[in-house]
Amino acid sequence: MSLAVASVRPSDQVASRVSLIVPEIKAEAIFAGIRTALEVSVGVANSLELPLRIFALWDEPNPRASASIREFLRDEFGLSRWAEAEVLHVSALTGLAVSADELWIGTHWTTVHPLDVAARLNVIRPDRVIYLAQDYEPGFYPWSTEFAIARATYHAGFRLVVNSEPLAAYLRDTEQLDVDPALVFAPSLDLGRLEESAANRRKYAQPSVMFYGRPNKPRNLFAIGISALKLSATSPAGSGVSYSSVGESHATVALSGTTTLASRGKLSWQGYFELLSNTDVMFSLQHSPHPSHPPLDSVVSGGITVTNELAGTRAALHPRLLTAEPDPTLLGQRLNDAIEMARSSEPAGFDSTFITKLGAPLTDVVKHASALVA
Structure with a gap:
């Protein structure tokens, strides 16, 4: 799926959306990392008054699951009813007409790598990509192709939104990244x-x-x-x-x-x-x-x-x-x-007061990120 995003057709005749890419999404297993990605995406879509579209990299969502996920987004995160979310498999991107100003959100390196490929091919603009970083993912692998590609995603020129100050500090120290403190949020707990x-x-x-x-x-x-x-x-x-x-x-x-x-x-x-x-x-x-x-x-x-x-x-x-x-x-x-x-x-x-040591409230960070890409 490395070429999935690169196969879209940018157009000035198509309305802009927020397009989130996640590794997978299952209505019965929306936990921690995926839950945070959904919360951020709903917040951005609501702030910019744009429809939300979710692409799953692995399993193809079925219609019943998609309906459950849309209901979950409304009930848990307040997705505006006018901003009905589509839930699709990443293969739906093949040849898809999208706005030249489409706003992309990736989380986990496997979803950001296709965005990097598309940006290198000038299909999408790097300044229209939010990279929701939730761990130092090269550490998931031995030194390998996966390690190298995961590292490369941090240097793709995308706007980094980082889950917690300890992770932001690690990215600054290990990858010499300039992480904006205003885009570092405390973990979004239930x-x-x-x-x-x-x-x-x-x-x-x-x-x-x-x-x-x-x-x-x-x-x-x-x-x-x-x-x-x-x-x-x-x-x-x-x-x-x-x-x-x-x-x-x-x-x-x-x-x-x-x-x-x-x-x-x-x-x-x-x-x-x-x-x-x-x-x-x-x-x-x-x-x-x-x-x-x-x-x-x-x-x-x-x-x-x-x-x-x-x-x-x-x-x-x-x-x-x-x-x-x-x-x-x-x-x-x-x-x-x-x-x-x-x-x-x-x-x-x-x-819950000690959580503030880990970053700013997620709602504040989402508003700031939305203003930067508006």
Whole structure:
């Protein structure tokens, strides 16, 4: 699909739209990164009073799913009813007549690379592309073609809108990019559901630990996490603690002679928040500058989080966000600290104020970005 965008036919006779390209979109799996991309795109479309069009790079959306996604955009993000969104497969771009002033939004390097190819061929204008950067994606790969192309997308001359100040700082330091501070936003959490989760928290006789376990995502450090959990479960602090894993299905893991880690796989959006309200300690590792939501969700909703440190960006965020270098022994000790905190204290209330340390409100950044491309 590298030539997908390059095959469009720019025309002065076609009305301008906001065209978002995402890797995939499924009505039942609109989480974190995709959810943020949709929220940004709806905000830009509403600000500029333009229709929104969404192209999926991989699976082709079916008509029923497309209708559900349009309803989701209206209910969750306030998409204007006059700005009905189309949801299409990226193949629909082949030969498609688009405005010469079309505004393109890409997120994840696989969607930005086709935009880069089109810009190099003078089919689209680089100043009409917003690149929503949500992680340092070359780090997803060994040094390879994918690594090189992912890096190249940051230097395509597109307008960078960056999810969180730690990621912006990493892009400045690693790629020497001039990231506009006014285009760096704090992670867009589902604060309404998190406030509800906080209200539903109760203190139980024995603490519970939720592990964000994703063995097929190397940056989530699954093996290190399992080792840390075993050290915790076999220590006095881990006695009587219940452990569960979410995010991706995997085999049950024996943590000690009497304790297992059961995988609940990928939860529904609502199911995740319900489990969050019944979990004392979130154990979530992310060895990239991506502003991972589970650690923040836990703290905002009154829980305790243990995560790995990365370039000194996480330790000072909140007293209930405990960090250690990605070493099983150190993380196991922090898990024990978190378990003892849960035993000795009542659930904390809703607290989202610390999120402002990570960037400006998303609505402010969207308005600023929209004004720059208007």
